[in-house]
Amino acid sequence: MNDELPGDHPELTSGIRQVLYTQEQIRGRVAELGQAISRDYAGRNPLMIGVLKGVVFFMADLLRELTIPAEVDFIAVSSYSREAREHGMVRLMKDLDTPINDRHILFIEDVIDTGLTLNYLLQNLRARRPASLEVCVLFDKSSSRLLSIPIKYKGFDLPPYFVVGYGLDFREKYRNLPFVGLLSPDVFQNTKKANQG
Amino acid sequence: MKPTNQPHFVHPIEGEFAKILDFYNIRWVYEPRTFALEWDEHGNVTLAFTPDFYLPDQDLYIELTTLRPSLATQKNYKQRRMAELYPDVNLILLKRKDLRNLMLKFGLDQQAQQIIGTAAQKGSQNER
Numbered sequence: 336m337n338d339e340l341p342g343d344h345p346e347l348t349s350g351i352r353q354v355l356y357t358q359e360q361i362r363g364r365v366a367e368l369g370q371a372i373s374r375d376y377a378g379r380n381p382l383m384i385g386v387l388k389g390v391v392f393f394m395a396d397l398l399r400e401l402t403i404p405a406e407v408d409f410i411a412v413s414s415y416s417r418e419a420r421e422h423g424m425v426r427l428m429k430d431l432d433t434p435i436n437d438r439h440i441l442f443i444e445d446v447i448d449t450g451l452t453l454n455y456l457l458q459n460l461r462a463r464r465p466a467s468l469e470v471c472v473l474f475d476k477s478s479s480r481l482l483s484i485p486i487k488y489k490g491f492d493l494p495p496y497f498v499v500g501y502g503l504d505f506r507e508k509y510r511n512l513p514f515v516g517l518l519s520p521d522v523f524q525n526t527k528k529a530n531q532g
Numbered sequence: 533m534k535p536t537n538q539p540h541f542v543h544p545i546e547g548e549f550a551k552i553l554d555f556y557n558i559r560w561v562y563e564p565r566t567f568a569l570e571w572d573e574h575g576n577v578t579l580a581f582t583p584d585f586y587l588p589d590q591d592l593y594i595e596l597t598t599l600r601p602s603l604a605t606q607k608n609y610k611q612r613r614m615a616e617l618y619p620d621v622n623l624i625l626l627k628r629k630d631l632r633n634l635m636l637k638f639g640l641d642q643q644a645q646q647i648i649g650t651a652a653q654k655g656s657q658n659e660r
Contacts, residue, residue, distance in 0.1 A: 415555055415638040425556050448637070451556040458557075479633065481624065482558070482590055497633065 350509070351499070351516040356491055358513040361473075361501055364490045365393065368471065369400025371488060372441065377403050379439040384431065386456060387411040389445040389502035389510060393473045397443065408433045412452060425455050440465040445502040446474040446493070450482035457484070474503070474515070491515075539563070545598055545631060546584055548643050552634075553585070561586045565593075567621070569613040581610040583623060593623045596631060598647050604628075 372381070380403075385394045387409050398407060411429035413422070440460060447453055453470070460468055471488035478495040493515075499505050500512030505522060539562040541547040546562075553560045564586045570579035583593035597607050604627065611625050626634070628647055635644035 415552060420551065420555060424554070449634070451552070451558065454558070455556050479630065481594065482587075482592075495629070495633070497636070 347512060348516070350505075350519050350522040351512070352519040353517045354514050355493070355498055355517055356501075356515045361490075361514070362396070365396045365473070366400050368473075368488050368490060369397055369402075372397075372471065373400075373402040376405070376439060376441070380404055380406065381439045381441045382406045382408060382433060382435060383441050383443050384408050384410060384435075384460070385443040386452070387429065389504060390443055392502040392510070393445045394443050397471075406433065410456065412456065425452070427459070435460065435463050435465045437464070437466045440468045441487075442468065442470045444470065444472040446476060447472045447484060447486070448476040448479035450480050450484045453484055454482045473501075474498075543596070543598065545596055545635075545643065545647065548635070548640060549585070549594075549596060549631075552638060553587075558587060559589050561588065567614060567618060569610060569617065579610070579613070581614055591622055593621060595623065595625045597625065598628050598631060600628060 383394065383398065383405055385391070385407070388411075390409075394407065398405065408431045409429065410427065410431055413426050413428055415425075442453075442457065442460065444453060447470075457468065457470070469487040470484060472486055473490035474493045475486065475489050475491070476493040476495065476498075494517075497505060497518040498515055499509035499518050500515040502510055503515065504510045505518055509518075538547075538550070541550070541562070550560065550562070563582050563584060566580050566582040568577040568580050570577070572578050581595075583595045585594040585596075586592070587594065595607070595611070597604055599607065607625070611623065614621065614623055632644045632647045635641070635647065
C-alpha cells in the first residue's frame with residue numbers, strides 16, 4: 336500500500352484518502368496477466384468480452400500486453416437504479432456484436448464484488464454455447480462476494496472498503512484516476528447530505 | 533424465482549435484499565430451515581438459528597444483521613456453532629457494514645442510512 340497521493344492534480348484526487356495500488360503496480364500486474372493469457376490461449380484466437388463501462392481501462396491495457404491475436408467485444412447491462420428496478424430485472428443494454436458459439440471466451444472484469452452481475456452475464460454467455468468461458472478480473476473484493484464465481488486470472492485483492500480509480504467509480508466519478516485509492520468517508524457524507532437536500 | 537406471494541419480512545432491509553436478488557434473477561427462499569444449535573438434558577432445543585435466505589442454485593444460506601458489532605455477540609456465537617455442528621452448510625453472515633456498503637453500491641442511500649440509524653445501533657426486537 337502506498338500512502339502518498341500524487342499531488343499534481345488535486346481536483347482529480349480530492350476525496351481520496353490513500354493510494355492502494357499505484358499506476359506502476361497496476362501496469363506490472365497487467366503485464367503479468369497478459370503474459371499468462373498469451374501463453375494459455377496461444378493458437379485459440381480468444382474473444383475478450385468486457386462489461387461496460389469500468390472495464391475499458393483494464394481491457395485497453397491488457398490487450399496491448401497480449402502477444403497473440405485476440406478479438407474484443409463489449410456488453411452492457413442495466414445497473415440497479417430506480418429506473419431499472421421498474422423494469423423488474425437486469426437486462427442487456429448492449430449485446431455483443433460477435434457470435435460466440437464455439438469461440439474461446441475470456442470474460443474481462445475490472446472488479447468483482449457481490450458476483451451478482453457477473454453471475455447473470457456468465458449464465459447469459461454460457462447459453463450461447465462457447466467452446467470455453469473463463470474469467471479474468473483485475474480487482475477481487477472477495478469479502479463482498481455473495482455468489483461463488485470461478486476466476487482463472489486475478490490481478491489484486493481489494494479490502495472491504497469503497498475504492499475508486501482505474502475504471503472503478505463512485506457515482507460515475509474517479510474512473511480516470513491512473514491508480515486505485517480508498518475513498519474518504521467525507522464523500523459518502525456529502526452525498527448523503529446532497530441527497531437529503 | 534420470484535415468489536408469487538412475498539413473505540412477511542421481519543426487517544425492512546430483508547425486503548430490499550430480496551428485491552436485489554430478484555433483479556439479478558437469483559432464486560431465493562425466505563427462512564426455509566431452522567438449525568438446532570443447543571439442547572437441554574432432555575433433548576429439547578434451547579438455541580436455534582434460522583438464516584434469513586436460502587439460495588437453492590448456490591446451496592447457500594445468507595443471514596443479514598444490522599446490529600452494531602458490539603451487540604451482535606449472540607449472532608456471532610450462533611455462526612460459530614453453525615460452523616461446528618453443520619460444517620457442510622454454506623452460510624454467509626452479512627454484517628452491518630457489509631449491508632451498508634451493499635446498499636450504497638446499489639444507490640440505496642436512504643436504506644444505507646437507516647442501517648446506521650439509531651434503531652439499528654441499539655439493536656432491534658426484530659433482530660434474531
